Amino acid sequence: MKMNHSSTTWQQVLLLSLIILAVIFFSIVSFVYFYPFILAFLFSLMFLPFVNFLENHWNWNRTLATLFTCGTFVILLLTLVTFIIAELVQGLSYLVRVLPNYIDDILYNFQILLDNTFFPFINNITNYTSGLDHESNLNIDQTIDQLLSQVGTQLIHWLQLVLNQLRDFLMGIPHAMTMIFFSLLASFFITKDWPLIMYWFNKYIPVRLFQLVSRIITEWKSALGNYLKAQLTLVCITGVIVFIGLLILQVDYAFTAALLIAAVDILPYLGTGAIFMPWIIYSIFNSNWFMTIGLAVLYSVVVLQRQISEPRIVAHHIGAPTIVLLFTIFACYQFFGFIGVLFGPLILILTQSFARAGIVDEIKAFLK
Template sequence: MSTERLWQLARFIGVILALFLTGFIIIRLSSLMYPFVFAFLLALLSRPLVDFFQKRLRLNRGWGALLSIILMSGLLIGSLVLIVMQLIRGLVFVANQLPDQIQELSLYFQKLYNDKLAPMWNDASEALRSLGPSQQNTVQNSIESLGSSLASFIGEGSKSIATMLQSVLATLPSIALILVIVLLAWFFLAKDWHKYEIRMKQYEMFPWFARAETVVSSLRSALFGYIKAQLTLITITFFIVLIGLLVLGVDHPFAIAFIAAFFDILPYLGTGSVFLPWIAYSIITGDTGLAIGLGILYAVVILQRNIMEPKIVGDNIGIQPITALIALFVGIKFFGVFGLILGPLVAVIIKALYNAQIFHYLWDFIKGSPTPFR
């Protein structure tokens, strides 16, 4: 192998190691810097409002930043209160209906026991009495072992739930501290945003600045695009469920549609958290028509979500629908639930780096003829 090839191989290995080291550093820092990342995103969102208070209302930028934080926090808290109120309204409706539904379920299970389970139990008892003493002991020991295993499983599950609740309560002070840090960092970043912009302009003469600015701009547009895409998908789900419930003649369709749209945010669970138990209950209580209607509505919601999500997410974050679909699938496989966010984000980062010709530069560097940033 020639010396030139050896140097190309060495540069290739160096690039790969540098990429892995960069990824490792980013992952390690993410566990420490995430409050400041949130604060940066909030400051970026509040920047137009702060500029408005400073330029139009002639407020000091510090007071403008504080006022914008109060207004945006109030809007967020108001939205959460609205969501909680709608959820409570839906839960009150369920609670009012629950006694009658429980009575119907009790009658159903009582009838099931009398018609099915009791004869089966009698037959099993007769079969057990017909066995020999040793066989009866074996069956009895198996039943006792099964009961002990079930009791142990329930006990371990209760301990796990108690431990989880304790850990949640123990993390409340940490959550409060993180919230305070985010708010303070948000204020300081929003207040001094223009100073950072002036400082960044000092680097405009450097050839790498334009490429870095392209990457940051692409990531910023992708972030807002992803939020817009998810809000669009949730809104579509809300109106589909609302129209379907109105057609089915269900009581309180708005509250139920709102709850279904809220659960649509949650990965994996989705609207199935509302529809599947409801369908099962309708089947048990003999309301087959409602069960079929809810099943069709649930299928429509799932179908539109799976068809529209790659298209809407891809259009809003600037990648092709097939690329968005691949990113969602790979993200779920590698990162689980968070892959629904991380997958498209990684795809956008790769696209932004490609648009900034970072990969072209690295390839030229490996070949031995690096092209400087222009």
Template sequence: MDHLGVKRVLRGLGVLLASAGVLLALYVLLPLLYPLLLAWLLAYVMHPLVVILRGFRLPAWLAVLLSLLFYLGGTALVLTALITRLVKELIVLLQTFDLHTDQWRELLLSWSRNASIQNIINQINQFYHDNPDYHATIDSNISRTTQSVGHAVTQVVTGFFNFILNLISALPSMGTVLIVVVLAAFFLSTGWERHNARLSGLLPAPLLKSVAGVWTDLRRASFGYLRAQLILIFITAVLVISGLLLLGVKSAFAIGLMVGFVDLLPYLGVGIVMLPWALYSYMTGDLALGVGLSVLYAVILITRQVLEPKVLASSIGLDPLAMLIGMFAGLQLFGMLGLILGPVLLVVLAAFRRAGVFRALHGYIVSGRLR
């Protein structure tokens, strides 16, 4: 390899090491600095309202304080209203489940008294009688299976309660983080131009231009991605609520919201709620509800599969095929979380490409000059 090729290889290795160092620094520092990042995002979102209020000749601290009260108070008000409505409908839903308990017990008893089931039980008993040697083996296998199922159920229940306990125990620290975020956002907003100018002064002009381009692209894509997910959740929730109202189902609002958010889960999605519900309706003889839920599930599934790549692509500015490939690759690499990480990483890479970062790095590796 000639001297020029060696230099290019060394510069390429330097770029890789620098990239690894940046990723390692982010991994180490992000748990320590995320409250400041959240505060900066909050200040960034509030800044347009602060500018409008400053136009009425209000002091900076008062404009920022009113903006904080507007955003935090409005968010708390909306969440309180939604949670209150959701809790009310969940209570009605739980009462409905209690009313169906006797019906489920009778269904199980009638199913066990069925002639076919009784015939199977008699055949099993006859098999035990004719083959006494298999009795202990089958009983031990059944016992082990029962223990495994019981252990799995216990783990699920224990994990759920541990999650609740951890959430409750984390409330004080969450409150502390919230206070830090609000105070930091207040101070950042009161000196927004000064802080941004100081931060910009730390970066060289070429790098500052690239960072500004990447940030502009990421900001547009991030808000587009959130908007796309909210649109998909809204469409699913509206379809479910409308369908359940047409079917005369109570607590349609709570069920629709729940199914809308559950639809974010890959593979499972609305099927984790709709399919067991439709199956139960068929088993209880409510064929109209079973057919209606089946049709509603098919409509939601087709709508989601058709709209998701298009909505994501139009909101983020990427080709639908690229978004589909990104989602599939993320799913294969990171599991269920990859359906979110895949498009996000694709958006970040596209932002770097549009800002000319890859072109600049390629030029540095080839010529040794960073343009």
């Protein structure tokens, strides 16, 4: 009897392992090849409450309610994008007017730097090497030539890398627009036919499995929504701090600059440093020490508050202890590198969703 029970348990464990592997494989393939439909599903989850409200309380036709909700979302999105583009165009127009003067100032200060530092240094080297023998002079000249050649090669490599990234970005815009179009189109049909989809699930999928999937989807909706709220809160905090700091520094178009910096703050690797570091370097070359110190202090404040606030705010919104979030991020960083810092909270969200949906209890019941 024990032998049969043990054999049955191992068969159940093997079957469960195969199911888990199949789900993981299907999830990876779906994410890689069918991500527009995953995005469409997320859009549908966002549209459903509004469509259901219009259908149930205002007696709208479901197709009309879905079309109205999707259209309103697209209009709001286009309005937001138009506003951001208008602010950026206004800021760029200002840069076009003042940039030539800034470039002249940089070149002038760079020339002064060369005259006062670099050329005297070269003269000192020349005076020093003039007293050496021919072979020593030749070795020094070769070393300098190799150094300059390496610097030039590295600069060319960086320039090619930037141009390639810019080319890939521009070439990816039509593809991104196409994927967004397919996602919105698919979300329209998913939202419109949601009752039919639920009826199909109820009819062909076991009730227990259907209830489990429903609980998982509900937990995902709640957790992902809270995570997005946390990120939006962090971006807003960054934007407010930067805006106040730029007003104190009396920077023109402070709102546009703060909006751009807050948007860049979403980037996982660069963040606000992609804006602040070139700006600080420019201020140094321009000998504007007030702006240099002010921007450095502002950048330090932004980075410090991000490092302190992010674990607490994210952990609070997803309902996990801060230490658990920190441990998850660190573990993902150890396994996946910097990309793990970005996906660590998402992995914790998925794990929590499965646990809160009762999947652990279902596994225990299956193995008994």
